[in-house]
Amino acid sequence: MTTQVIILNGGSSSGKSGIVRCLQAVLPDPWLAFGCDSFVDAMPAKMQASDAGIRIAADGGVSVGADFMALDAAWTQGIAAMARAGARVVIDDVFLGGAASQQRWQKVLDGVAVLWVGVRCDSAVAAGREIARGDRVQGMAAMQAEVVHQGVFYDVEVDTTHTESLACARAIAAHLG
Numbered sequence: 001m002t003t004q005v006i007i008l009n010g011g012s013s014s015g016k017s018g019i020v021r022c023l024q025a026v027l028p029d030p031w032l033a034f035g036c037d038s039f040v041d042a043m044p045a046k047m048q049a050s051d052a053g054i055r056i057a058a059d060g061g062v063s064v065g066a067d068f069m070a071l072d073a074a075w076t077q078g079i080a081a082m083a084r085a086g087a088r089v090v091i092d093d094v095f096l097g098g099a100a101s102q103q104r105w106q107k108v109l110d111g112v113a114v115l116w117v118g119v120r121c122d123s124a125v126a127a128g129r130e131i132a133r134g135d136r137v138q139g140m141a142a143m144q145a146e147v148v149h150q151g152v153f154y155d156v157e158v159d160t161t162h163t164e165s166l167a168c169a170r171a172i173a174a175h176l177g
Contacts, residue, residue, distance in 0.1 A: 001113040003176050004083040006031070006090040007105060009152060010119030011144030012060075012136055013129040015160035015168070016092035019119060022169030023090055027176070032082065035092040039075050043068070060139030062096055073104075080108045094144060099151030117172055118149055118157035125161050 006023065008016045020033045040054060047053025052065040064072075083089050095101035102116070121129075126141035156175045158168040 003113045003115045004088055005079075005109060005112055005114045006117060006172065006176075007114060008090070008092045008117045008119050008172075009095045009102070009148055009154075010092075010121065011094060011123075011126060011141055011146075011148050013126040013133060013141040014119045014121040014145070015129075015165055016119050018165035019158070019160070019168045019172070020090050020092050022165045023172060026166070026169050026173050027088075029088055031088045031090045033090050033092075034079060036094050037092075039072070043071065047071075056137050056140070058137065060137045060141070060143045062140070062144075064096075073108075076105060076108045080112060083109065083112050095148045095152055096144070098147060098149070101148075102152045115156070115172070115175060116152075116154045118152065118154040119168070120149070120157060120159045120161070121145065122161040 008019060010016050017035060017037070020035065024031055024033060040048065043053060047067060049055060050065065050067075052067040054065070054068050055063045057063070079089055079091065093101070093105075105114070123142040123145035126145055127138070130136045130138060130141040156172055158171055160168060
């Protein structure tokens with residue numbers, strides 16, 4: 001079965017978005033890219049600081065409510081529908097729930113060929129990137145660096161601590177056969 005979806009999971013500032021852009025450049029077929037950041041940005045502003053939506057604490061902790069979860073379910077089903085319709089899709093996500101987050105994707109993508117990719121980065125390096133970005137609450141990268149991988153299985157893992165996005169993308173592409 002031909003891979004239709006590539007899901008990259010890693011903490012904030014681990015390098016997922018850069019890898020996604022490089023994958024789109026090195027893969028011979030067109031791949032649509034979607035990420036959790038674009039999903040959050042698409043939500044109404046009032047949901048980005050509410051108990052029902054998403055809250056980012058001063059220490060970088062993230063909590064989500066019922067409205068967020070309902071929209072997330074619709075978003076993942078929409079991505080699955082695109083893949084079933086023939087689109088190749090690459091996702092960058094942050095599995096805040098570890099294995100439970102992966103299981104949600106597995107359920108919605110049942111019958112679709114998925115390549116599961118773990119994107120790791122030393123927490124101190126990710127924290128430095130977080131500061132340089134300037135668009136993240138400091139502490140988020142360190143808090144997420146390991147927890148997002150707990151109980152999650154991967155077909156391939158890359159580490160962006162000392163490896164550039166293009167090299168990581170090529171390593172991932174090699175697993176597509």
